[in-house]
Amino acid sequence: STRFSHVPEAPRDPILGVTEKFIADKNPLKINLGVGAYRDDDGRPFVLPSVREAERRVTGSHFMEYLPIGGLKDFNIESVKLAFGDHAEVIKHGQVAVVQSLSGTGSCRLMAEFQARFMPNSKIYIPVPTWSNHHNIWKDARVEQASYRYYLPQTRGLDMDGFLEDIKNAPRGSVFMLHACAHNPTGVDPSLDQWKVISKAMLEGGHFPFFDMAYQGFASGDCDADAAAIRIFLADGHRLGCSQSYAKNMGLYGQRVGAFSIVCDNPKEAVAVESQMKAIARPMYSNPPLHGALLVSKILQDKGLKSMWFTEVKGMADRIMLVRALLRQKLEGLGSQWQWNHVTDQIGMFAYTGMTPEMVDRLASEYSIYMTRNGRISMAGVNTKNVDALAVAMHAVTS
């Protein structure tokens, strides 16, 4: 045998595997609705004008030294303000530990490692279903996983009763991974009233909420509205963790820029917790990348650029809501026997259609339309030019 003959090939990533199949298809009219990356109405990747402007302002003027282990200080300050609110008490009182991270994935990985080290014997509760990488992340940190009920296939909505029961039955001190907004893959979010009930139930159970916020601004078009769940939990006095990503809301996907924060009881705790976050980061990647953090802090620190960005993020959210409405309307117009209200009820980048893996396979083989086999459509890939073809194909495979 040879040196690595014992190494089996790892399973393909279910999401990135869709892109590989899409690329291999020679049909010029093929459509990729797999990966969650925003596209404009012509199907092209979109660089936000506010980001281009920030780039223009930083180009040629900044150093290229290492950032500190915890990243760019201004970036961290602006990030927690964006998540918790400009006037958040917990920020004012120095209760927040925060480091710059390698986007949302990196934040989750730091949280998982922190949990393994400092929340011994606690399990991570993950919703069913969830973004598939969550499972890999906590597995690599060797944290035991449990699941909680979230989505009810019959209603294509929230399983509130199941969710509450699972919170109640979880051992005290469990960590609950919550999608702050625009739940991936279902697009189903609790209402504000439901979040209030969930928050109270978590307090009663003595659990620790960890918010994965990969889509702030992308769900409703309003960054404050999309952080409402976190703010409800803060108002209830929770100590919590938060992952932020600028991949979607600033279109900085490949820059790998995000923030990982934990709200503590007091400044002394926050200093200790932050020092441990850095102790985790140092042997993992030493320090985070510079360029994206500079762009984000330029935008968030400049009133003009920030309001420009708010308008742009709303523009992206609005376009998604428009194609949701169009897709539903076309399907209904074709006389579909399925109910399609969930296409417009759900929010964020994805529509969780309820199509079976077999239907998804037919869309690929007969119509060159690609998506994950759980029937999740990345609405960002839908536009006014391809929505008719999509509706016709979906109608064909669902009737």
Ligand code: PMP
């Ligand atoms: N969490 C969720 C729920 C996501 O959907 C994503 C992106 N698909 C991420 C985290 C991480 O994305 P990134 O690492 O690119 O910020």
